[in-house]
Amino acid sequence: MFKKILFATSATEASDHAARVAFNMAQAYDASICIFHVLGVPTRGFSQIVMDVKTKEKVEIDDEYIAWVKEEIKVYYSKQLEKAKSYNINYDIKVAVGFPHREILREARNYSPDLIVLGGSTGDDEDSVYKKSMVGSTLQRVAKAAPCPLLVVNRPAASFWGGISQIVFGTDFSKASDAAFKFSVNLAKDLDCELHIFHALDISNMHMGRLLTQDEIESQIRESLRRIRGRYIGELKEIKDYSFDVWEGLPYVEIVKYAREKHADLIVMAHHTQKTSNEDARLGSNIEQVIVRAGCPVISINK
Amino acid sequence: MPEGKLCNRKPIETEEELKTLLSDTGGKKYYEEMKSLDVDSGLLWKTIGNTLKSRTKTWLEICAHCGMCADSCFLYLANDCDPKQVPAYKIQSTLGEIVKRKGQVDNEFMHMVMETAWAKCTCCNRCGMYCPHGIDMGVMFSYLRGLCYQQGFVPWELKIGAGMHRVYRAQMDVTDEDFVETFKWMVEENEEDYPGLEVPIDKEGADILYTVNAREVKHYPEDLAEAAILFHLAGENWTVTSTGWEQTSLAMFAGDWAACKMQVESVYEAMERLKPKRMIGTECGHAHRATVVEGPYWAGRSNGKPPVESIHYVEWLAEALREGKLKIDPAKRIKKKVTLQDSCNYVRNHGLKDITREIMSYIVDPGYFIELSPNREHNYCCGGGGGFNGIGLFRPQRNKGLITKRDQIIESGAELVIAPCHNCWDAIRDLEEEYKIGIKWSFLKPIIISMVEIPEHLKPEE
Numbered sequence: 001m002f003k004k005i006l007f008a009t010s011a012t013e014a015s016d017h018a019a020r021v022a023f024n025m026a027q028a029y030d031a032s033i034c035i036f037h038v039l040g041v042p043t044r045g046f047s048q049i050v051m052d053v054k055t056k057e058k059v060e061i062d063d064e065y066i067a068w069v070k071e072e073i074k075v076y077y078s079k080q081l082e083k084a085k086s087y088n089i090n091y092d093i094k095v096a097v098g099f100p101h102r103e104i105l106r107e108a109r110n111y112s113p114d115l116i117v118l119g120g121s122t123g124d125d126e127d128s129v130y131k132k133s134m135v136g137s138t139l140q141r142v143a144k145a146a147p148c149p150l151l152v153v154n155r156p157a158a159s160f161w162g163g164i165s166q167i168v169f170g171t172d173f174s175k176a177s178d179a180a181f182k183f184s185v186n187l188a189k190d191l192d193c194e195l196h197i198f199h200a201l202d203i204s205n206m207h208m209g210r211l212l213t214q215d216e217i218e219s220q221i222r223e224s225l226r227r228i229r230g231r232y233i234g235e236l237k238e239i240k241d242y243s244f245d246v247w248e249g250l251p252y253v254e255i256v257k258y259a260r261e262k263h264a265d266l267i268v269m270a271h272h273t274q275k276t277s278n279e280d281a282r283l284g285s286n287i288e289q290v291i292v293r294a295g296c297p298v299i300s301i302n303k
Numbered sequence: 304m305p306e307g308k309l310c311n312r313k314p315i316e317t318e319e320e321l322k323t324l325l326s327d328t329g330g331k332k333y334y335e336e337m338k339s340l341d342v343d344s345g346l347l348w349k350t351i352g353n354t355l356k357s358r359t360k361t362w363l364e365i366c367a368h369c370g371m372c373a374d375s376c377f378l379y380l381a382n383d384c385d386p387k388q389v390p391a392y393k394i395q396s397t398l399g400e401i402v403k404r405k406g407q408v409d410n411e412f413m414h415m416v417m418e419t420a421w422a423k424c425t426c427c428n429r430c431g432m433y434c435p436h437g438i439d440m441g442v443m444f445s446y447l448r449g450l451c452y453q454q455g456f457v458p459w460e461l462k463i464g465a466g467m468h469r470v471y472r473a474q475m476d477v478t479d480e481d482f483v484e485t486f487k488w489m490v491e492e493n494e495e496d497y498p499g500l501e502v503p504i505d506k507e508g509a510d511i512l513y514t515v516n517a518r519e520v521k522h523y524p525e526d527l528a529e530a531a532i533l534f535h536l537a538g539e540n541w542t543v544t545s546t547g548w549e550q551t552s553l554a555m556f557a558g559d560w561a562a563c564k565m566q567v568e569s570v571y572e573a574m575e576r577l578k579p580k581r582m583i584g585t586e587c588g589h590a591h592r593a594t595v596v597e598g599p600y601w602a603g604r605s606n607g608k609p610p611v612e613s614i615h616y617v618e619w620l621a622e623a624l625r626e627g628k629l630k631i632d633p634a635k636r637i638k639k640k641v642t643l644q645d646s647c648n649y650v651r652n653h654g655l656k657d658i659t660r661e662i663m664s665y666i667v668d669p670g671y672f673i674e675l676s677p678n679r680e681h682n683y684c685c686g687g688g689g690g691f692n693g694i695g696l697f698r699p700q701r702n703k704g705l706i707t708k709r710d711q712i713i714e715s716g717a718e719l720v721i722a723p724c725h726n727c728w729d730a731i732r733d734l735e736e737e738y739k740i741g742i743k744w745s746f747l748k749p750i751i752i753s754m755v756e757i758p759e760h761l762k763p764e765e
């Protein structure tokens with residue numbers, strides 16, 4: 001399923017959990033891995049100066065500097081790389097200069113990976129000038145346009161040491177969700193694990209501020225369960241174990257709770273590609289909220 | 304005698320030379336060599352003899368040293384009214400001296416001239432409006448830069464920039480293939496949201512030929528996507544050219560007139576080959592000046608015009624909004640204090656002052672648009688024009704130069720600055736980085752995209 005993994009990393013602690021997942025996946029799937037780091041953001045007009053995202057220093061990029069950064073990355077991941085070598089896993093270290101989301105997408109286009117694993121950002125520069133100059137985070141922008149599934153690990157994925165045995169697929173019955181469903185099924189088959197299909201009935205603001213009665217909620221839940229049965233269950237013949245549930249509440253909260261209850265090792269969701277207004281983009285879509293809160297890796301699928 | 308290996312009077316001609324110069328990080332060796340670069344006084348004087356226009360000569364002679372131009376220069380203001388920043392002084396002590404001494408000047412003098420030409424003037428042409436004789440330092444400094452370039456006294460980044468144009472016909476190392484491929488990529492990335500989105504390449508006889516700034520291709524391809532989306536939504540019949548797509552000219556900032564000519568001719572060739580009705584350039588001030596205002600003269604076009612009618616992006620945008628090709632959702636108009644940075648390059652050199660305000664009237668809720676003071680053709684340079692933004696050697700001077708614009712913005716109380724010019728955008732970005740005054744800044748395209756109504760037949764299904 002995964003022959004090529006693009007691991008986009010800050011090569012700092014913020015990406016450590018993602019690194020573990022990326023290398024584990026590469027090993028499990030015998031995939032090649034491309035370790036990709038965007039080392040600097042261009043600044044100063046047309047000049048050669050960039051801001052090193054790790055040191056936060058203004059540096060002039062030349063071949064020497066690039067070689068040095070590559071070496072640093074090699075040292076940072078020396079343990080993982082040694083292990084990878086012993087498993088005969090191909091790897092490559094690449095660095096680029098530019099805006100992180102754009103360069104990750106550019107590399108994804110070049111390398112055509114089957115999976116992108118996105119590490120955490122260096123964090124404290126949320127209000128730095130380059131971020132302010134565009135709407136949305138690296139995550140939002142990569143998730144929106146990624147040509148393949150995108151795996152994000154935001155919080156320590158402790159259970160991931162032992163691989164994946166429980167997958168939660170969250171649906172909103174959209175077209176994009178159908179693609180995410182297909183992917184979940186294939187993965188569950190492949191890994192021989194349990195699949196939990198989940199829908200959260202959004203009762204936060206869908207009804208123009210009017211509170212739904214309990215009866216209405218329950219009838220809508222029944223309706224959603226029917227939809228799950230109709231739309232997905234027929235496709236689950238080869239899945240050993242599955243379950244499906246509909247809860248009501250704030251979707252991203254509910255799915256995180258549900259995943260915890262199911263001891264999920266992975267959540268799969270669709271990323272909506274509809275145009276969002278700037279305000280919405282800042283708030284982040286449902287899946288972005290899930291990524292921030294989930295205790296396990298999240299895979300985002302947009303097509 | 305000595306001309307350096309890196310710092311010399313020869314322009315960059317090959318990719319290899321370009322790479323060699325680039326690998327001299329920060330221009331260390333380059334500037335070291337410059338210290339012993341000889342002035343070819345004979346060549347200098349001969350060039351002046353051949354190229355010094357009578358107007359410039361007259362200007363140098365008739366200046367009454369009245370000092371009325373002093374306050375007009377943002378650099379004079381930003382530098383606490385330093386007398387050495389008075390426009391008349393700046394040109395008299397450099398070009399004036401060279402002419403007086405018939406080119407007999409030395410290396411040390413040329414270092415001073417280089418600093419004055421690039422760190423004390425952005426060629427914003429503001430002073431020319433205030434001098435009773437109409438003496439314009441911007442024009443004279445542009446000329447002086449040409450002399451400096453010929454002698455090899457040019458900032459490292461601009462020697463590279465001019466070299467980029469010579470090698471790639473673009474201000475950065477972006478090839479024609481990169482350009483086409485990136486544009487296609489951007490369309491692919493957005494075609495789900497905008498069904499039918501496309502980028503017609505090398506289409507003959509289109510209504511619009513769109514030209515860009517190489518930086519968009521290299522670092523902010525979103526800008527290309529936004530341009531495509533807006534043409535698409537407006538139902539325009541447009542195209543881009545696979546060669547001759549770069550509208551900007553760092554060669555102009557560098558004073559490399561030969562490269563200016565090469566660059567602009569590549570764009571004119573595209574116009575002649577594709578025969579569009581009009582050419583529209585991206586949101587860039589100096590690109591417009593280079594290709595539309597000055598270019599025809601570099602290319603020796605007798606009518607002083609590009610081969611086809613050429614307009615700035617803001618002119619197209621105003622027209623599209625006026626004629627209803629693009630409709631703004633009134634609910635999404637800007638509802639915070641917003642101001643506009645007039646780009647000198649098209650406000651003073653091309654009179655585009657009302658058209659940008661017309662755009663504001665469509666996209667800002669009434670009562671939220673605030674003018675900077677002064678504004679329109681009286682506006683100050685952002686602080687980073689004429690190449691100033693990109694020159695590492697003169698960074699401290701540039702940062703100081705931002706102060707005038709900073710104070711203008713603070714005084715206006717605006718939270719958002721719309722800057723339909725790459726250079727101004729950069730300078731305002733840097734201004735925020737340097738002085739943290741808590742503003743945002745933007746080109747027009749992303750703002751329009753956030754509020755434009757998508758016609759029913761162009762909406763994605765679902």
Ligand code: SF4
Pocket residue numbers: 375376377378390393423424425426427428429430431439440441442444684
């Ligand atoms: S052109 Fe502009 S920067 Fe240059 S001297 Fe005149 S006012 Fe100052």
Ligand code: SF4
Pocket residue numbers: 365366367368369370371372373390391433434435436437438
């Ligand atoms: S205002 Fe004109 S005449 Fe007076 S000093 Fe300045 S350039 Fe010379």
Ligand code: SF4
Pocket residue numbers: 425426427588589645646647648649683684685686687688689724726727730
């Ligand atoms: S950068 Fe902008 S404000 Fe400055 S000279 Fe150029 S157009 Fe004018």
